[in-house]
Amino acid sequence: MIHDLFFYGAGVPRYGLLWLLVTPVMTALAHAAGLRGRRLALLLATTLPTFGLHFAAVPGLTSFPVRWAITVASLSGMIVLLVDVVRNGLPPTAPPRGWARRHVPAIPAMFVIVMGAVAIRAVWAWVDPGIADIPQASEYAARQVLAGLNPYVEANPYTYAPVYQYPAGTILWHLPFVALVPDGLVLGETFVAARMAAWAMDALGAGLLCVGGWVASGRGRTLPILALLPAALYGLNATLVREVGLTGANDVLMGVLLAASVWLLAEGHRPTRSAVLWGLAVAVKLPALAVAPLFLVRAGWGRVMLAGVVALVLQVPFFAFPDIGLHGLEAMAEPAARPDPYTVMVNSIWWPLYAARGVEPSVVDAISSGVVLLGLATSTWGVWSARRMASGPDARERLLAVSALAVVVMFLLAPQWRVNFQSWHVPATVVAAVGSLGAVGTSRQVWTSDDERRTWQVPPPPPCTPGVERQVHVAKEAR
Structure with a gap:
């Protein structure tokens, strides 16, 4: 029974084992960094x-209602936590451990963090040789492009619709990996190019966090370990390890681009870069549109239109051949309203409704339309709640929580729970929880505390020696 609790029948590890391997390490590092x-x-x-979607290993040990309740409760808890962040922000971090303040060479340390995150994910490609249909379809579509075919016109055997079903950004992300890695070249494994594209998603996320910590620490040749811990915590997130290492879907890339765009938007002085990144996120997967109200209020119509242009420019070439037409738009809309078999659809919050009414296309269509509106409404509420936040760490945390909240509400209320949906909000949530650590990791800062609060402060300059005081006095008289 214990074996079945942690492994599938073929000996492939379940999520429970993966969680036990990486989460204690992640928790220990978070505690050392001062997260409480x-x-x-x-x-x-x-x-x-x-856990609700994957941790049901032993037949009879956990019934479907229990798994369903675990997932609903977990997602509801996420929403409660994110709403609290939007309304009240997050408390300051506690004092980090002494070793976290030590400095290490910047470039080698960042390289180790990023490659370590990739290695943790890459090992699962051979532990579990299976891979989801989304990366399979994406690699096949990229190979069609390299062969001069339009994947939104030609048939794709790995999709539910006859043709490819995701925006062009995903195909373009896969193109360089597909061009460099012929199918079956690496140890005879298939779809390795799609796996490499997935690993690169998290390499991008971890790399951005490393660079953020380096910039916050003064762009020196060395940086404190504390500034690298956000990237390490991201790399050890069990959900991301599974989604990138086992599923390989494009959802993580959308989440990383979305988190990066909101981070820049919160900075205030980089709205153009932020809009471009948001447009790329939309070009990867359409749920990124849920944060449109956030960009509209914080950046204005011009930047919203810029993001739309970015996404459209990537898609337009596929409208032009072999003849002019809106190729693929209907296929892109199909997943949201797909009436899958009951055994799939029951894995959603709407299980009681499906049990009573059955899986009717009209019901699924109505739910899908309502989910989109609720996602936009959630984003609008979040913007209104955080409207007084201008800049600084507190604003970044709140706005990242707004974006995460918008997509996690869409996940909770989706008519069917695809297992990859769970990663939509993770990058933004992780950055909201730990992303400010890099800003407090420089050697010029010290920890002070009193009975009321704890915060990082820059220490006062040391007193001048008499000789220095005389030089300063002479300089003032000269001016």
Whole structure:
């Protein structure tokens, strides 16, 4: 029974074993970095909804209602935590451990963090040789492009619709990996190019966090370990390890681009770059549109239109051949309203409705339309709640929580729970919980505390020696 609890019948590890391997390490590093209370709870909460979808190993040990309740409760808990962040922000971090303040060479340390995250994911490609249909379809579509074919016109055997079903950004992301890695070249494995594209998604996320910590620490040749811990915590997130290492779907790339765009938007002085990144996120997967109200209020119509142009420019070439037409738009809309078999559809919050009414296309269509509107409404509420936030770490955390909240609401209320949906909000949530650590990791800062609060402060300059005081006095008289 214990074996079945952690492994599938073929000996492939289940999520429970993966969680036990990486989550204690992630928690220990988070604690060493000073994450406590709601910050630590938010970080751990990103790993929990997966249990309801995957952690049902022993037949009869956990019934379907129990698994369903676990997932609903976990996602509801995520929403409660994110709403609290939007309304109240997050408390300051506690003092980090002494070793976290030590400096290490910047470039080698960042390389180790990024490659370590990739290695943790890459090993699962051979532990579990299976891979989801989305990366299979994406690699096949990229090979069609390289062969001069339009994947939105030609048949794709790995999709539910006759043709490819995701926006052009995903295909373009896969193109260089597909061009460099012929199918079956690496150890005889198929779809290795799609796996490499997936690993690169998280390499991008971890790399951006490394660069953020380096910039916040002064762009020196060395940086404190504390500034690298956000990237390490991201790399050890069990949900992301599974989604990139085992599923390989494009959802993580959308989440990374979405988190990066909101981070820049919160900075205030980079709205154009932020809009471009958001447009790329939309070009990867359409749920990124849920944060449109956030960009409209914070960046204005011009930047919203810029993001739309970015996404459209990537898609337009596929409208032009072999003849002019809106190729693929109907296929892109199909997944949201797909009436899958009952055994799939029951894995959603609408299980009681399906049990009573059955899986009717009209019901699924109505739910899908309502989910989109609720996602936009959630984003609008979040913007209104955080409207007084201008800039700074608190604003970044709140706005990242707004974006995560918008997509996690869409996940909770979706007519069917695809297992990859669980990763939509994770990058933004992780950055909200730990992303400010790099800003407090420089050697010029010290920790002070009193009975009321704890915060990082720059120490006062040392007193001048008499000789220095005389030089300063002479300089003032000269001016």
